Amino acid sequence: MLDTLGTSLKDALRKLAGKTVIDRAAVDELGRDLQRALLQADVNVKLVLRLSQTIKKRALEEEPPKGMGVREHVLRIVYQELVNLVGEAAPVDLSPQVILMAGLQGSGKTTTTAKLARYFQRKGLRVGVICADTFRPGAFDQLQTLCAKINVPCYGDRHVKDAITLVKKGLELFTQMEVVLIDTQGRHALEAELIDEIIQISNIAQAKHRWLVIDAALGQQASGQARRFHEAIGIDGVLVTKMDGTAKGGGALSAVAETKSGIVFIGNGETIEDLERFEPGSYISRLLGMGDLKMLAERAEEVIKPEEVDVNAILRGRFTLRDMYKQLEALNKMGPLRQLMSMLPMGGMEIPQDAFDVTSTKMARYKVIMDSMTEGELDDPSVISSSRIHRIARGAGAAPEEVKELLKYHRMMQQALKGMRGSKFNLQRLMKRFGKAQ
Numbered sequence: 185m186l187d188t189l190g191t192s193l194k195d196a197l198r199k200l201a202g203k204t205v206i207d208r209a210a211v212d213e214l215g216r217d218l219q220r221a222l223l224q225a226d227v228n229v230k231l232v233l234r235l236s237q238t239i240k241k242r243a244l245e246e247e248p249p250k251g252m253g254v255r256e257h258v259l260r261i262v263y264q265e266l267v268n269l270v271g272e273a274a275p276v277d278l279s280p281q282v283i284l285m286a287g288l289q290g291s292g293k294t295t296t297t298a299k300l301a302r303y304f305q306r307k308g309l310r311v312g313v314i315c316a317d318t319f320r321p322g323a324f325d326q327l328q329t330l331c332a333k334i335n336v337p338c339y340g341d342r343h344v345k346d347a348i349t350l351v352k353k354g355l356e357l358f359t360q361m362e363v364v365l366i367d368t369q370g371r372h373a374l375e376a377e378l379i380d381e382i383i384q385i386s387n388i389a390q391a392k393h394r395w396l397v398i399d400a401a402l403g404q405q406a407s408g409q410a411r412r413f414h415e416a417i418g419i420d421g422v423l424v425t426k427m428d429g430t431a432k433g434g435g436a437l438s439a440v441a442e443t444k445s446g447i448v449f450i451g452n453g454e455t456i457e458d459l460e461r462f463e464p465g466s467y468i469s470r471l472l473g474m475g476d477l478k479m480l481a482e483r484a485e486e487v488i489k490p491e492e493v494d495v496n497a498i499l500r501g502r503f504t505l506r507d508m509y510k511q512l513e514a515l516n517k518m519g520p521l522r523q524l525m526s527m528l529p530m531g532g533m534e535i536p537q538d539a540f541d542v543t544s545t546k547m548a549r550y551k552v553i554m555d556s557m558t559e560g561e562l563d564d565p566s567v568i569s570s571s572r573i574h575r576i577a578r579g580a581g582a583a584p585e586e587v588k589e590l591l592k593y594h595r596m597m598q599q600a601l602k603g604m605r606g607s608k609f610n611l612q613r614l615m616k617r618f619g620k621a622q
């Protein structure tokens with residue numbers, strides 16, 4: 185569905201492949217491609233401009249993390265900013281609640297109401313549905329038919345023309361229900377009357393959530409619609425329907441921005457089961473195409489794999505030079521994490537600032553130096569006397585100062601790790617925290 189956007193973005197990023205230095209021209213071009221892609225996908229012009237400016241600024245100002253190519257660096261920025269734009273998923277909880285559905289006619293409110301009934305039913309909750317659409321002929325029948333399929337009670341009355349009365353009665357009827365969903369009428373345009381009605385329903389129902397249903401095919405109008413509904417009842421979640429269609433989906437982002445609320449669910453088909461919880465990562469994956477993200481993920485894997493140090497073993501006196509080397513290597517590879525790590529309170533451990541300055545060239549030197557040490561020295565560097573330092577230096581074709589520096593790092597790390605009694609310096613966990621912090 186979002187192929188158009190994905191493909192254009194990929195084209196834009198492809199142009200950066202193979203570049204070693206970010207230059208203004210390349211970033212400008214990316215900015216233009218990005219704008220075009222997002223506009224094609226019906227994303228609001230203002231949002232597009234803001235996004236592309238931020239991306240351009242960051243791409244030019246931020247240093248690519250060590251070992252990361254220009255294209256990856258920019259991809260990462262684009263990804264982060266798109267995540268920012270799309271936002272976190274709006275929360276859904278399973279406590280007793282009334283949910284009011286808003287949106288224009290044809291957006292998919294009734295279908296989505298039934299899908300939600302199914303969702304909460306699956307979670308083991310008692311669900312009741314109220315049809316407050318007194319405008320569209322057959323609205324009650326449609327909802328009732330859908331609800332009957334899943335054995336969810338549906339309240340409505342073809343003969344009552346006042347939606348407010350229906351809601352009042354429905355709520356009385358469903359006091360024993362844990363989740364009550366109210367499907368409202370939409371009509372074809374935003375009329376004052378419709379807005380008045382939904383405000384009244386919202387007041388009576390004291391709904392915990394007021395969710396806006398938006399058709400993925402909606403373009404620029406999404407923003408205006410979202411604003412009107414938001415002003416009226418305070419929208420706190422957006423549901424994007426028909427994501428299985430050919431729609432570009434950018435309009436939903438406008439609604440998200442307008443209401444400052446996240447997307448809750450995605451509707452991706454006509455059956456009652458075609459509802460998925462919104463997940464920013466996978467939404468953006470679809471936006472960018474999976475390949476690139478997979479690459480980033482693999483890269484992260486590579487960084488986080490083997491470097492776990494058993495702190496208890498260290499406290500028993502085993503923090504070998506090999507362990508230290510692994511740690512330096514990990515810090516070195518981490519690039520983007522470095523600054524963040526220096527800010528995180530890691531169970532009292534402070535990573536020596538110097539350790540961040542160990543370049544890969546230096547790492548290679550250390551490797552050579554370590555190669556001319558004995559097994560015993562690698563296991564327990566405290567046995568390394570000054571005569572041994574000279575022997576090792578000669579063997580490695582290095583200056584004795586370099587060997588001393590290596591030993592200094594070892595001591596610093598050992599000290600730092602001692603502050604973490606009983607815990608594990610686990611890079612994987614750290615990466616997860618980094619993921620959250622992003």
Ligand SMILES: Nc1nc2c(ncn2[C@@H]2O[C@H](COP(=O)(O)OP(=O)(O)O)[C@@H](O)[C@H]2O)c(=O)[nH]1
Binds near residue numbers: 290
């Ligand atoms: N393909 C597809 N069709 C949908 C989806 N959600 C709703 N529809 C269809 O959109 C049309 C309008 O839906 P409806 O629930 O009646 O919209 P309402 O007027 O807002 O209540 C119906 O034909 C639905 O089957 C979806 O996620 N995917």
Ligand SMILES: [Mg+2]
Binds near residue numbers: 293295317368
């Ligand atoms: Mg309807």
